[in-house]
Amino acid sequence: MDTAALIDQLKAAVGADGVLTDPDVTAGYSRDMMPLAPVGSPLAVVLPSDTEQVRQVVLACAAAGTPIVPRGAGSGLSGGANAIDGCVVLVTTRMNKIIEIDADNRLAVVEPGVVNLDLRQAVDKHGLFYPPDPSSYDWCTIGGNLATNAGGLCCVKYGVTTDSVLGLEVVLAGGDVLRTGRRTVKGVAGYDLTKLFVGSEGTLGVITQATLALRPQPMAPGTMVASFSSTAAAGAAVSRIVREGLVPSLMEIMDAASIKAVEQHLNTEVGAGAGSAALLICQSDSGGEAALRELAAIEQICTDSGADLAYSTTDLEEGRMLLTARRAVLNALEVYGSWLTDDVCVPRTRIGELISGCEEISKRCGLTIAVVGHAGDGNMHPTIVYDASSPEQFAKAQQAFDEILEVGLRLGGTITGEHGVGKIKREWLAREIGPVGIEAHRAIKRALDPGSLFNPGSMFS
Structure with a gap:
């Protein structure tokens, strides 16, 4: 099938307004937020509106031998949705319906283009809560969250995306529509195909619908902030909080570079004080006396671990301000230059060592590296700031990115906690899981996508 014939079939499948071929327009859909990842020029961008349209696009591309790169809003940070030359980028943002909210069974059925925050606000009206909350929750889509098994600030208590997924609808390479999972609380019939597709x-395949588990709306959170003059002391506090069985709804850490950037960006103080090397922010949504006891116990642990300041509050606005500061780190760093964010997860007992390792890499490369992360599960996001107009600094940023992954693995961690492998960490995945692990991945890929139709060259080769 020639290019013109394929474009005609795509237009027949989704409508002429759903097929974009102008290179100036398609370029805007060709990459995500990771500047290091390779990117190609797509043949076309298609925007289907329902599962049947997705199926027709898949059939047309399969017949033409044209690869498909599924894409959500483009908030990813691994190059996983980056185009390759001559591909069709299949964008799911028009599939944005919340099909059902079943309050009695605490579940929602949604299309992949639903924005994370829109779902959270919709279920909130029913007194329910959808926990996964990536930092881009106000514009990232559920489909992208499913594809990468995204996490967020609430992972420590509520888990990552897969922990909230009951079932999926997926269009496979042959055009068949697979439905996985269930609507029940329990169910162990067959292989867990739902978890296979999440991440x-x-x-x-292309996820076209998801059945998601909801939780009762938690109580209004209380907040605790602690400032430490050393990252080792902050790491010791995290380790002891975990060891003593305390499970706050949120436990985030910021290093000195992050604190400084945010305070300048927001023109406010976040309670760290001069000379602070690390700031720990915890919340408890247990409610009432239980939350007060939990926060008091965490505050005492921080003090015992050497915190220079430890402070708890039940004031919602004050707690919201601290969370705003944590979420604003990336925007705050833009003042200093371009940035790229790494994503490593280490044992919680090694967080302090990771931050120290990033400080050493920063000095060696001559670039600012600000570290923030989810201390409750050890998922850290070292963010490298560089001058994008300088080839030398770009090369140093790439070097720093790889050295951070090296440190993470050396500390017993993993190369990604929530951003995914994408096209930027393929060699690192092979290093982490080894040749047997890679061959197992390839075997699954061959079984479900023998023609390598979907996102070839992403995750592994």
């Missing part, structure tokens, strides 16, 4: 980064 598969668009390499096995």
Whole structure:
């Protein structure tokens, strides 16, 4: 099938307004937020509106031998949704319906283009809560969250995306529509295909619908902030909080570079004080006396671990301000130059060592590296600031990115906690899981996508 014939079939499938071919327009859909990842020029961008349209696009591309790169809003940070030359980028943002909210069974059925925050606000009206909350929750989509198994600030208590997924609808490479999972609380019939597709980064099929588990709306949170003059002391506090069985609804850490950037950006103080090397922010949504006891116990642990300041509050506005500061780190760093964010997860007992390792890399490369992360599960996001107009600094940023991954693995961690492998960490995945692990991945890919139709070259080769 020639290019013109394929474009005609795509227009027949989704409508002429759903097929974009102008290179100036398609370029805007060709990459995500990771500047290091390779990117190609797509043949076309298609925007289907329902599952049947997705199925027709898949059939047309399969017949033409044209690869498909599934894409959501483009908020990813691994190059996983980046185009390759001559591909069709399949964008799911028009599939944005919340099909059902079943308050009695605490579940929602949604299309992949639903924005995370829109779902959270919709279920909130029913007294329910959808926990996964990536930092881009106000514009990232559920489909992208599913593809990368995204996490967020609430992971420590509520888990990552896969922990809230009951079932999926997926269009496979042959055009068949697979439905996985269930609507029940329990169910162990057959292989857990739902978990196989969550985190598969668009390499096995196109997710067109998801059944998601909801929780009762938690109580208004209380907040605790503690400032430390050393990252080792902050790391010791995190380790002891975990060891003593305390499970706050949120436990975030910021290093000195992050604190400084945010305070300048927001023109406010976040309670750290001069000379602070690390700031720990915890919240408890247990409610009432239980939350007060939990926060008091965490505050005491921080003080015992060497915190220079430890302070708890039940004032919602004050707690919201601290969370705003944590979420604003990336925007705050833009003042200093371009940035790229790494994503490593280490044992919680090694967080202090990771931050120290990033400080050493920063000095060696001559670039600012600000570290923030989810202390409750050890998922850290060292963010490298560089001058994008300088080839030398770009090369140093790439070097720093790889050295951070090296440190993470050396500390017993993993190369990604929530952003995914994408096209930027393929070699690192092979290093982490080894040749047997890679061959197992390839075997699954061959079984479900023998023609390598979906997102070829992403995750592994």
